[in-house]
Amino acid sequence: MFRAAGNRNSGDPIMTKKPTILVTRRLPPAVEARAARDYDARLNADDRVYGADLPALVEGCEALLICSSEKMTQAMIAALPKSIRAIATFSVGYEHIDVAAAKARGIVVTNTPDVLTDATAEIAMLLLLAAARRAREGLTLVAENQWNKWYTTMLLGRQLSGKRLGILGLGRIGRALATRASGFGMEIHYHNRARLSPDLEQGAVFHPDPEALLRVSQFFSLNCPSTPEMRHFLNAERLGLLPEGAVVVNTARGDLVDDQALIEALRSGRVFAAGLDVFAGEPAIEPAYRKLDNAFLLPHLGSATAETRDAMGFCALDNLDALFAGKRPPNALT
Numbered sequence: 001m002f003r004a005a006g007n008r009n010s011g012d013p014i015m016t017k018k019p020t021i022l023v024t025r026r027l028p029p030a031v032e033a034r035a036a037r038d039y040d041a042r043l044n045a046d047d048r049v050y051g052a053d054l055p056a057l058v059e060g061c062e063a064l065l066i067c068s069s070e071k072m073t074q075a076m077i078a079a080l081p082k083s084i085r086a087i088a089t090f091s092v093g094y095e096h097i098d099v100a101a102a103k104a105r106g107i108v109v110t111n112t113p114d115v116l117t118d119a120t121a122e123i124a125m126l127l128l129l130a131a132a133r134r135a136r137e138g139l140t141l142v143a144e145n146q147w148n149k150w151y152t153t154m155l156l157g158r159q160l161s162g163k164r165l166g167i168l169g170l171g172r173i174g175r176a177l178a179t180r181a182s183g184f185g186m187e188i189h190y191h192n193r194a195r196l197s198p199d200l201e202q203g204a205v206f207h208p209d210p211e212a213l214l215r216v217s218q219f220f221s222l223n224c225p226s227t228p229e230m231r232h233f234l235n236a237e238r239l240g241l242l243p244e245g246a247v248v249v250n251t252a253r254g255d256l257v258d259d260q261a262l263i264e265a266l267r268s269g270r271v272f273a274a275g276l277d278v279f280a281g282e283p284a285i286e287p288a289y290r291k292l293d294n295a296f297l298l299p300h301l302g303s304a305t306a307e308t309r310d311a312m313g314f315c316a317l318d319n320l321d322a323l324f325a326g327k328r329p330p331n332a333l334t
Contacts, residue, residue, distance in 0.1 A: 019324050021063045024050055024070050027090065028306070031313025035065070038317070055079040063088065063323070065316055066097075074101040086323050088316040092116060093253065094333060095226055103334040110319035110331045114172065115311035116303035121176035123302045124221055124251045127275025128165075128181065130296040131247050132219070133157040134273070137293050158218075158247060158272060161185030166217025168210060168233075169224030169252070170196060177221060178204055189216055214241040219249070226253035236261035245272040251302050254280035263288045266295055277302050 020040040023032070026047040035041040042061065044050075049069050050057060054076065058064060063086040066072065072087060077098055086108040089097060094111050102109045130136070134157045141147040141155075165181045167174045170190040178188045179202070188204040191213040195206045207213040210233075214220065220242060224230060234248070235258040242248075248271055250257055259280060265271040273294040279285040282300060289295045303309060319329035 019062045019320075020060055021065055021320065022058045022061045023065045024054070025067045025090070027065075027313050028309050030310050031317070034314065034317055038321070055081065058084065062086070063320055065090065065320070067091065068093065068096045070096065072097040072102070074098045077101040077105060077107065080105075080107075086110065086320060086329070088319050088329075090312055090316050093226065095253075099333055107334070108323055108329060109333040110316065110323075110329045111333060112312045112315040113331060115315050116308045117172045117176050119305045119308040120173045120251055120302040121180055123277055123298065123304075124173070124177045124223070124249055124275075125180045127249045127251065127277060127296060127298070128160065128219060128221070128247065131249065131273035131275035131294070132160060134294070136296045140293075158245070160219070163187070163218040164189055164216050165219040165221065166190065166207075166213045167204075167221050167223055168213065169222070170200075170204065171223065173251070174221075174223035175200065175202070177223065178202065181219075186219070189213055211238070211241055214238055216243070217246060218243050219247045221249040222252045222256050224252055224256070226255055231255050232258040232261075234258060234262065236264070239265045239271060242271065244270065247272055248274045249276075250274075251277045254278040254282055254285075259286040259289075263292065266292050 018038065018040045020042070021035065022042045023035055023044060025044055032043055036043065054070065059081050060083065062083055064084065065088045067090045078101070084107055087097060087102060088110045090112060092111055092113050094109065097109055099109050134155045137155055160181070161184055163186055165186045165188055167178060167188065167190045170178065170192050174190065182188060189207060190204050191207045191210045222234065233256050239261055248262065257280070262271065262274060263286065266274055273296065275296045276289070277298040278300055289297055303312065315331065319331050322329040
């Protein structure tokens with residue numbers, strides 16, 4: 001695949017030299033098989049999370065294929081050997097990488113956009129339904145053998161059809177969620193930094209500021225990127241703007257939510273229920289969430305389908321393939 005010139009006068013065949021890469025975590029079998037086929041790939045059979053030992057482990061490598069568990073800080077990037085040309089992350093988000101520090105060192109950073117849209121939108125839809133229909137409480141009743149009678153007001157939830165869904169961030173995932181929610185008869189409202197064209201809006205109602213969106217959102221879904229300015233966006237003040245008894249869903253990033261404010265709103269009933277797939281500091285989540293019957297919690301399963309995880313790995317390898325072929329990777333961030 002990647003060819004190094006041999007001595008053509010000798011009659012020997014041109015030898016193939018595979019670039020050496022370090023894959024920092026266990027990846028789906030098909031992805032590891034392709035990496036081993038096309039590269040001199042150092043795989044992590046034990047799936048151990050690398051820390052301060054990473055620079056030593058990557059000696060002699062030309063690229064890293066990492067996950068969000070590897071924190072590529074300025075200091076970590078400075079400690080990498082000079083041979084490193086690229087950092088390909090097995091994720092859409094790249095807040096775990098100091099992109100500016102990588103760029104300053106001439107290291108190309110790539111991510112895997114566009115391949116997890118449907119999977120994440122499906123999880124958002126699951127969270128909307130599960131939170132609104134009190135699935136956590138229902139599961140507990142059955143699993144703990146507490147379901148011993150039926151009555152007309154048992155576990156009454158919220159119906160999705162005819163309700164307004166506010167989506168903060170109508171990007172690819174937000175639009176995919178909007179399509180699914182529309183199929184359940186929901187009315188779509190949204191806020192973006194800029195209004196979308198009518199063909200992308202698909203009838204959704206635009207709100208020029210997020211506070212206006214919150215005021216109409218009987219259901220509210222966070223689908224925006226994590227930036228320093230957006231940290232704790234959903235705080236006590238903004239939760240107070242939601243209609244009484246709203247349902248909150250987050251499949252974006254945990255730090256968009258002020259946990260203590262949301263927990264208090266759930267305890268008081270100001271927010272009817274929440275469906276959360278992402279958390280600040282995960283997997284060490286705020287313990288109080290576990291005690292709330294009206295919090296439906298998942299362990300960051302947004303992209304967790306076999307199809308999507310394969311696609312993410314192949315996308316990361318496509319980026320490396322392009323780099324080593326002398327082309328600009330299609331998902332280069334630097």
